[in-house]
Amino acid sequence: MTFGPSVKRLAGRLAPERAVLAVILFFALASVVLTVVAPSVLGRATDLIFDGIVGRSLDPSLSKEQVVEGLRAQGDSSRADMISAMDLVPGRGVDFDAVGRVLLIVLALYVASAVLQWFQGYLLNIALQRVIKRLRTEVEAKIHRLPLRYFDSTKRGDVxxxxxxxxxxxxxxxxxxxSQLVISVISVxxxxxxxxxxxxLLALVALLTVPVSVLVTAVIAKRSQPHFVAQWTQTGSLNAQVEEAYTGHELVKAYGRQDETARVFHESNEGLFRASFRAQFISGIIMPAIMFLGNLNYVAIAVVGGLRVASGSLSLGEVQAFIQYSRQFTQPLTQIGSMVNLLQSGVASAERIFEILDAEEEEVDPADARGSAGGGRVEFRDVSFRYDAERPLIENLSFVAEPGRMVAIVGPTGAxxxxxxxLVMRFYDVDSGSITLDGVDIRDMTRAQLRSRTGMVLQDTWLFGGTIRENIRYGNVDATDEQVMEAARISYVDRFVHSLPDGYETVIDEEGGNVSAGEKQLITIARAFLADPSVLILDEATSSVDTRTELLVQKATAALRSDRTSFVIAHRLSTIRDADLILVMENGSIVEQGTHEELLAARGAYHRLSASGLQEQQVASGSMGS
Known part of the structure; x- marks a missing residue:
């Protein structure tokens, strides 16, 4: 979208490789000099051959001056001028020894040029790979500094x-x-x-096509650049659609939406095809257009050069060298034109990468970060927060979660x-008010300090490719096998793991496809237990387990709640009825708080929830138990 500044910024990425680039530039310059000198030397061989052929046809009894005077006397001034400018001896043929020496010199020049070009290409490849490695590292580090808000608003496939x-x-x-651009510019x-x-004079004729070539390249490049931007934007959209369809392929099949998914894919694919075709087609016009102008230039030089040889102003070898130079002069211009589409494509991608690098980051952790020690007392003080500046969500929220107490949070969707x-995990920061952990504002702690004291189990489980033992140890990489086994026993992973072929060494895929949803949830709970957190957060953590397993998990969490704060978000009445404190939320505010019995007796919002969804869950659970 901003080609010039983006090219400048991309070129700035090469700054750490200045020393290597200086050597590369020297090799490229030396290689081009040798290549440029070679045609002029080769022209000397042509002159030797032509002089020998013409000299052999002349009377050996005459000198060169006598031959020229005789031709002028006969009125053949053009031939006289040509022979006068030639280095020949009447009657002497081609000096093949001299021709051979010239050809060896030309061969040596081309070989040396090729070797230097190979070295500069080798060094350039090393330098560029280091640049890309740093870019990948920088993007990876940037992703970890981006707030959760960024990923909530950006499709994962596009990222x-x-x-x-x-x-x-x-x-x-x-x-x-x-590499080619550097060589082409130096060659020109x-x-x-x-x-x-x-x-x-011939140089002036050759230069007539340069401004026309530049104008043609600029006009075509300007028209093709938006299509390259669209091409890579469409690529990101297509990847997002494919990633979404693949991740939810079971749901797609379950609801019979294969045709609609295929239709959306074909629409995205067609959009990518059109953008790519237009970008490549329009930018592809540059090279044939420049080649056409180069051919016109070649004809003009051949005609004017022939006339100059006839007049004796230039030798045949000089014209032959000039014609070769004209072709070489056109070639780098053509190469530059052909590289424009590649450069535009690369800059379009670079802009998309720069958008990530320029994205707003999380607030930097304080330099004088304060740690905290204690049982995990969490206090909300007049906390206000909103995702959208125009839509309030949480306003002036205050409550205290004491260590060793289980705090249940209930309420309708969107509450x-x-x-x-x-907010407790600092995935988002509060707009006003404060949240303290053992008396320390969590914004005065580093995120690592805060999250090292917090264990979290979400409704959506996440397992990576590896063994069950490795997935549990993810909660504490320094844990011993005994500690892993203990966490597995507490979370009842040990109950089903022995039925698997390889026990704790059973390898599960990234999606956890070879274990059930409930078993996946138990593994993630074991992982949180192994972390030994001060604050335990269970966000619908038991929604994927059966009633009996849920009772076992409740027993396990009860054992862990000693000297720990537990936050539980749940819809099942059986999950929250034993909570020490139940917070009932509506529209971002706590409308009621108390124990299960106190809130039922108050016959308020909690009673309404219990009488509808929560009580239905209880009835269903009771039916299953009977």
């Missing part, structure tokens, strides 16, 4: 596309364009200097229950 596809595209674009300058040295937990 993955930026981190993988776009970085790979930048890498390929730089590799394919930077060097060849132009040689052309001016041989014949300023702010999960938001309350997100």
């Amino acid at each position: 993955l596309s930026r981190v993988t596809n776009d970085i790979d595209n930048v890498s390929q674009s730089l590799q394919q364009t930077l 300058v060097g060849i132009l200097g040689m052309m001016l040295w041989i014949s300023p 702010g229950k999960t938001t309350l937990v997100n």
Whole structure:
């Protein structure tokens, strides 16, 4: 969207490689100089051959001056001028030894140029890979500094596309364009200097096409750039759609939405096709257009050069060298034109990466961070928070969760229950008020300090590819096998793990497809238990387990609540009725608080919830028990 500034910013990424780039530039310059000098030397071989052929046809009894005078006397001034400018001896043929020496020199020049070009390509590849490695590292570190708000508002597939596809595209674009671009620019300058040295007039003819080529490239590139932006935007959207469909493929099949999913995919795929086709087609016009202008230039130089040879102003070898220079002069211009589409594609991807790097980060942890020690006393003091500035969610919320007490949070959907937990974990920061842990404002602690004292089990389980033992140990990487086994026993993972082929060494996939939903939840609970937190958060943690397993989990959490604060978000009455404190939330505010019996006796909001959804859950549980 901003091509010039984005190119400048991308080029700034090469700054740490200045020393290597200086060596690369030297090798490239030396390689181009040797390549540029070679045609001029080769032109000397052409002159030797042409002089020998013409000299053999002349009368050996005459000198060169006598031959020229005789031709002028016969009125053949053009031929006289040509022979006068040639280095020949009448009657002497081609000096093949001299021709051979010249050809060996040309061969040595081209070989040396190729070796230098190989070295500069090798060093450039090393430098670029280091640049891309730093870019990947920077993006990875940035992702960990981004607030949860960013991921809530951005499709996961699009983020993955930026981190993988776009970085790979930048890498390929730089590799394919930077080396060639440097050589092409130096070649244009060097060849132009040689052309001016041989014949300023022919150089002027050759330069006539340059402004036209630049104008054509600029016009076409300007038209194609928006399509490259659209191409990589569509790539991100397509990846997001594919990732979403793949993650929820069971749900897609269960509801018979395969056709609709396929239709959405084909629409996204068609959009990507159109954007890619337009970008490549429009930018692809640059190269044939420049080649056409180059061919016109070649014809003009051949005609004017022939006339100059006939007039004796230039030798045949000089014209032959100039024609070769003109082709070499057009070639780098054509290469630059062909690289424009690659460069535009790479810059479009770079802009998408820069959007991540420029995204607003979480507030930096305080330099004078204060730790806290204690049983996990959590206090909300006049806390207000909103996701959207125009829509209040939590206003002036205050309560205290004492150590060793289980605090249950209930309320209708959208009441702010999960938001309350997100604020405790500092996934979001409060707009006003404060949250303290053992008397210390959590904003005065580092996030690592806070979260190391907090264990969290969500409704949506997450397991990574690895063994059951490794998934449990994720809660505390320094835990011994005995501690892992103890956490497994407390959370009743031990009850089902022995029925698996390899026990605790059973490998599960990233989606946990080879264990049930309830078993996955028990593993995540064991993981939280192993962390030995001061504050335990269970957000609908028992929603995926059966009634009997839920009772076992409740027993386990009761054992863990000693000297710990427990927050439980649940809809089942059986899960929360034994809580020490129940907070009833509506529209971001606590409308009631108390024990189960106290709130039922008050016949308020909690009573209404119990009489509807919660009591239905209890009845269902009682039916299953009977």
